[in-house]
Amino acid sequence: MPATSRRLQAFTESVIRAMTRLSNQHGAINLSQGFPDFNPPEEILAALERATRGPFHQYAVTWGAPRFRQALAKKITHFSGTPVDPDQNLVVTCGSTEAMMCAMMTCCEPGDKVIVFSPFYENYAADAILSGAEPIYVPLRPPHFGFDPDELARAFAQGAKAIIVCNPSNPTGKVFTRAELQTILDLAEKHDAFVITDEPYEHIVYAPHEHVYMHTLPGAADRVIVCNSLSKTYSITGWRLGYVQAAPHIIAQARKVHDFLTVGAAAPLQEAAVAGLELPDSYYHGLRDLYTAKRDVFLNHLRATGLPFTEPHGAYYVLMDISSLGFPTDTEAAEWFVKEVGVAGVPGSSFFREPEHRFIRFHYAKQVETLNAAGEKLLRVKQGR
Structure with a gap:
């Protein structure tokens, strides 16, 4: 039986898309794969x-x-x-x-x-x-x-x-x-x-x-x-x-x-x-204001959890530090967030070459109602595992 290419053994399928599938399976709020839940202009x-x-x-x-x-x-x-x-x-x-x-x-x-x-x-x-x-x-x-x-x-x-x-x-x-x-x-x-x-x-x-x-x-x-x-x-x-x-x-x-x-x-x-x-400059000003507001809403929810996180200067992603929760790996933590908290993120180790397991990446390209719902669920982390 012929072997497949050896170069494919050096990486896995997308962890981001895998977390989306897990989120869909458990009915969680998907803050893993970075796509909006609102329409284009x-x-x-x-x-x-x-x-x-x-x-x-x-x-x-x-x-x-x-x-x-x-x-x-x-x-x-x-x-x-x-x-x-x-x-x-x-x-x-x-x-x-x-x-x-x-x-x-x-x-x-x-x-x-x-x-x-x-x-x-x-x-x-x-x-x-x-x-x-x-x-x-x-x-x-x-x-x-x-x-x-x-x-x-x-x-x-x-x-x-x-x-x-x-x-x-x-x-x-x-x-x-x-x-x-x-x-x-x-x-x-x-x-x-x-x-x-x-x-x-x-x-x-x-x-x-x-x-x-x-x-x-x-x-x-x-x-x-x-x-x-x-x-x-x-x-x-x-x-x-x-x-x-x-x-x-x-x-x-x-x-x-x-x-x-x-x-x-x-x-x-x-x-x-x-x-x-061909949209005017006002569209781009509005886009910046829109995401600034979403960032503020989501970061306020993260502050309420008591867990530290990075504050983004651009894009719409946050790395939350979950090391205090006591999980052996960030992958196990991310799966717990999906199954028990009801919010899907991406284990940070999929982005690092170094052995880094303290982060989960969430995104906030969502309607404010979605972010508020996610924020309420994230308060469950205060209760621990």
Whole structure:
């Protein structure tokens, strides 16, 4: 009987999606997988209705429908302040998940080394391994999740071909400062490495923190590869619309990878999503206010439990410290939260390279009513096991 690929033995199926299945099985409130329980903006829903009746049911241009790329380029240019050419700098993908895989396969050869900050979004290590690359882990240390520049320099010195930077960060909620991003870029330039950024939470950042677009830093244009999606900004995680943004010579190669991975993203959804990309600045201000309010509601509930937690500066995730509850592992704790408390989170160990078992990640991209219901259930942790 033939054996399956050895590289698949180096990682498991998604722990996040596994916790969603466990949550559904036990009827818990799902604060594990980061998707909203509310609708996208009405403008997008109306555009979707129109798109279903229009001539958008066959393949779009492989690297993205022209109207979608034009609207996307205009939006990126507006917020980053750096011109983006829809025909030279973009390839539209099936979500940022494909965008990251596409970027990895574009810049890495089998045997190359890729720096991954720990904790990390669980796809990164798997993407590196599937690309035939070797991850090098550099810790982001709680509670502020900063990195040691000397440790990072030593990682680059091992011959790293690329580094992955999630900003704002999932799972920590960290927003990298301009100085931190400049340090990363300086090291990448010194060692002639790519910087792959993952930025789906670019518009979910809490005052006084601000999102810095790394590709706009001096000298970044030829080595920064941006992976992003529309999922979080417009509450359309199921639409799977993402993109890779980079210099023309990089995009020319990324299009080849994308072409043979998925051919193209869904044509009618690209058409409908243009309405989101054309929303005024007031929408993004409102999005920030919306998630700031949700964060405040949820963190107040967490304070009532008496358990410590990290306060996010961006994105919509919280790491709760459950070490005082006495569970042998965070996985057992997460299962207890689902079955006995009625709230699903993700064991933090799935994000860390280090043997870290004191955290559970919760998200708060939910209606306030859902967060209040979760908060009432979470008070049960005061009663202990």
